[in-house]
Amino acid sequence: MTNLIQAAKFFAHYFKHYKLGMAVIGLFTILATYFQVTAPVYMGKAIQEIANYMGKALNPATRAQASLSQVHTAVWFFLLFSLLMLVAQLINYVMQAIVSSNSVNDMRKGLFGKLQTMTIRYFDAHQDGEILSRFTSDLDNIYNAMNEAIFQLFSQGVLMIGVLWMMFHQNVTLAWVTIAATPISLLLAYLIIRRAEKYVNLQQDEVGHLNGYINEQINGEKVIITNGLQAESVKNFEDYNQRVKDATYRGQVWSGILFPLMSGMSLVNTAIVIFFGGYLTLNGTLDRAVALGLIVMFVNFSQQYYQPISQITATYNMLQLAITGAKRLNEVFEQADEVSPADGIIFTGLKDKVELDDVHFSYQEGHEILHGIDIEVDKGQMVALVGPTGSGKTTVMNLLNRFYDVDQGVVKFDGTDIRKFNLASLREHVGIVLQDSVIFTGTIRYNIAFGKPAASDDEVYAAAKQAYIHDFIMSLPEGYDTVVNDEHSIFSTGQKQLLSIARTILTNPDLLILDEATSNVDTVTEAKIQKAMDNVIHGRTSFVIAHRLKTILNADKIIVLKDGQIIEVGTHQELLAAKGFYAELYHNQMVFD
Numbered sequence: 001m002t003n004l005i006q007a008a009k010f011f012a013h014y015f016k017h018y019k020l021g022m023a024v025i026g027l028f029t030i031l032a033t034y035f036q037v038t039a040p041v042y043m044g045k046a047i048q049e050i051a052n053y054m055g056k057a058l059n060p061a062t063r064a065q066a067s068l069s070q071v072h073t074a075v076w077f078f079l080l081f082s083l084l085m086l087v088a089q090l091i092n093y094v095m096q097a098i099v100s101s102n103s104v105n106d107m108r109k110g111l112f113g114k115l116q117t118m119t120i121r122y123f124d125a126h127q128d129g130e131i132l133s134r135f136t137s138d139l140d141n142i143y144n145a146m147n148e149a150i151f152q153l154f155s156q157g158v159l160m161i162g163v164l165w166m167m168f169h170q171n172v173t174l175a176w177v178t179i180a181a182t183p184i185s186l187l188l189a190y191l192i193i194r195r196a197e198k199y200v201n202l203q204q205d206e207v208g209h210l211n212g213y214i215n216e217q218i219n220g221e222k223v224i225i226t227n228g229l230q231a232e233s234v235k236n237f238e239d240y241n242q243r244v245k246d247a248t249y250r251g252q253v254w255s256g257i258l259f260p261l262m263s264g265m266s267l268v269n270t271a272i273v274i275f276f277g278g279y280l281t282l283n284g285t286l287d288r289a290v291a292l293g294l295i296v297m298f299v300n301f302s303q304q305y306y307q308p309i310s311q312i313t314a315t316y317n318m319l320q321l322a323i324t325g326a327k328r329l330n331e332v333f334e335q336a337d338e339v340s341p342a343d344g345i346i347f348t349g350l351k352d353k354v355e356l357d358d359v360h361f362s363y364q365e366g367h368e369i370l371h372g373i374d375i376e377v378d379k380g381q382m383v384a385l386v387g388p389t390g391s392g393k394t395t396v397m398n399l400l401n402r403f404y405d406v407d408q409g410v411v412k413f414d415g416t417d418i419r420k421f422n423l424a425s426l427r428e429h430v431g432i433v434l435q436d437s438v439i440f441t442g443t444i445r446y447n448i449a450f451g452k453p454a455a456s457d458d459e460v461y462a463a464a465k466q467a468y469i470h471d472f473i474m475s476l477p478e479g480y481d482t483v484v485n486d487e488h489s490i491f492s493t494g495q496k497q498l499l500s501i502a503r504t505i506l507t508n509p510d511l512l513i514l515d516e517a518t519s520n521v522d523t524v525t526e527a528k529i530q531k532a533m534d535n536v537i538h539g540r541t542s543f544v545i546a547h548r549l550k551t552i553l554n555a556d557k558i559i560v561l562k563d564g565q566i567i568e569v570g571t572h573q574e575l576l577a578a579k580g581f582y583a584e585l586y587h588n589q590m591v592f593d
C-alpha cells in the first residue's frame with residue numbers, strides 16, 4: 001500500500017506540470033463515460049419499442065396503429081451516442097499520449113539531473129548497469145503503463161461510477177443484482193494481486209542485477225578472454241537470466257490469471273442478470289416490453305460494470321511494473337545530494353597550506369580505513385603518497401576534494417575546514433588526474449577543453465604541448481578535430497593520461513591530485529608522462545600517488561601509508577637513510593627497473 005501511495009505521489013508530481021492536458025483528459029473521460037452508459041438505455045428502448053410494435057402488429061385490432069418510428073429513433077440515438085463515445089475516447093488517447101510522453105521526458109531529465117548532484121558514494125556502491133536499468137527498463141515500464149494502464153485506471157474508475165449511477169437510475173432491483181457479486185470479485189482480485197506484486201517487484205530487481213552483470217562482463221571482456229573464462233561468464237549469466245525468468249514467469253502467471261478470472265465472473269454475472277430479469281418479466285408487475293428492454297439494457301450494464309474490473313486486472317502487470325519503476329526512481333531521488341554549505345565561504349585559491357588533522361574515515365560503518373592521518377603541506381610543495389595496494393592512498397585523495405567527508409578529524413585549506421567552503425568554488429581550484437583517464441565522446445579539442453569549454457585554440461595547443469601530447473595529436477589526419485570516445489579510443493593508457501594532464505593544465509588548478517597511471521605504459525610514454533607531470537606539478541601544491549618511485553625522487557615530502565596509517569615521512573634521501581619500509585620498497589623496485 002505504501003508503494004501505491006508513493007507511486008501515486010510520484011505520478012501526481014509529474015502530471016501537475018500538465019494541468020491543461022489533464023483537464024482535457026478529465027473532461028473527455030467524463031463525456032466518453034456519459035455517452036457509453038447512455039447508449040445501452042437507447043438499446044433497451046429499441047428492444048422495448050420492437051416488443052411494443054410486435055404486440056400491436058400481431059393483434060388485428062391494433063395492427064393499424066403499429067409503427068416502427070419509435071424503434072428507428074431509439075436506434076439512431078444508440079448509434080449517435082456510440083459515435084460520440086468513440087470521438088471522445090479518440091481525443092482522450094491523443095491527449096494521454098502527449099501528457100505521458102512529456103512526463104516521461106521530464107522524469108528522464110530529472111533522473112539524469114539528480115545523478116549529477118549525488119555523492120560519489122552512490123556511484124561507488126552501485127553497478128553502472130544497475131543505474132542504467134532505471135533509465136531504460138524502469139522508465140520504459142512507466143511509459144507503457146501510462147499509455148495503456150494509468151489513464152485507463154482513471155477512465156475505468158469513472159466508467160464504474162457512471163454505470164452505477166445509470167443502473168440505479170434505471171432499475172434499483174436489477175442494479176443490486178448486477179453488483180451483488182462484486183465483493184467476491186474484489187476479494188479474489190486482491191488475493192491474486194498480492195501474490196503477483198511480490199514477483200513483479202522481484203522481476204525488476206533481478207533485471208537490474210542482470211544488467212549490472214552484463215555491463216560488468218562487457219567492461220571486463222579482455223580479462224575474461226585472457227583467462228579463458230568465457231564459458232564461466234556464460235554460466236553465471238545463465239544464473240542471473242534464470243532468476244529473471246523465474247520472477248517474470250511467476251509474476252506473469254499470477255497477474256495473467258486475473259483477466260480470465262474476471263472475464264469469467266462477468267459472464268456469470270451476465271447470466272445472473274438475465275435469470276433475474278427473466279424472473280421479473282414473468283412474475284413482476286412490469287409491462288413485458290419494458291421488462292424485455294430492461295434485460296437487454298442490464299446485460300449491457302453488467303458487461304460495462306465488469307469492464308473496469310477486467311481492464312484494470314488485464315493491465316495489472318503493467319501497473320505493477322510502473323509502481324515498482326516509480327519506487328526504484330524514488331530510491332534514486334531520495335539519495336543524499338552532495339552537501340554544499342548554504343552560505344559557504346568562497347574558496348579563492350590556496351594561500352598557505354593544506355592540513356589533514358587526525359583524519360579517520362570509513363566507507364562502511366564499523367570498517368575504518370584511515371586511522372588518524374596527519375599531513376601538513378605548504379603551498380607549492382609536492383607530496384607523494386606511497387604504500388602497498390589498499391593502504392589508503394586513493395582514500396586520502398578522495399577526502400581532499402570532498403568526494404567523501406571525514407568521519408572524525410578535519411581537512412583544512414589555509415586553516416579552514418573544507419566543509420565550510422562553497423563546494424563549487426572548492427572544486428574549481430582542485431584538479432584531478434585519475435589513473436584511469438576518461439575520454440568523452442567528441443573531438444580531441446573538446447576533450448582537452450572539457451573543464452574550460454571557452455578556452456581558445458591557442459590555450460588548448462599550449463596545454464597539449466606542456467602535456468607532451470601535441471605532436472601525437474598533430475600526427476593524426478584530422479588533428480584536434482579527430483572524434484574519439486572511451487570505447488573506440490585511439491589512445492594508449494599512457495596517452496590517455498597525457499590528455500588528462502593537458503585537460504588539467506588548462507583548468508590551471510591551485511591544488512593538484514595526481515594518480516599516476518601504472519599499466520601498459522611503454523618507456524617513451526613513461527618519460528613523457530614524467531615530463532608532463534613535472535610541468536603540471538610545477539608551481540602547484542600537489543599530491544601525487546606514485547607507483548613508480550623514481551617519479552617522486554624530487555618530492556618535498558614522501559608519506560608512506562600502510563593499513564590506513566602513516567608509517568614514515570621524509571624526503572627520498574631521508575627515507576633511504578632511515579632504511580625502513582620505503583627504502584626496502586625502493587630497492588625492490590630498482591631491481592625490477
Ligand SMILES: Nc1ncnc2c1ncn2[C@@H]1O[C@H](COP(=O)(O)OP(=O)(O)OP(=O)(O)O)[C@@H](O)[C@H]1O
Binds near residue numbers: 369389394395
Ligand atoms: N568505495 C569503497 N567502498 C568500500 N571500501 C573501499 C572503497 N574504496 C576503497 N575501499 C577500501 O579502502 C581501502 C583503501 O583503498 P584505497 O583505494 O584508498 O587504497 P590505495 O592505497 O589507493 O590502493 P591502490 O594502490 O591499489 O590504488 C581498501 O581496503 C579498499 O578495499
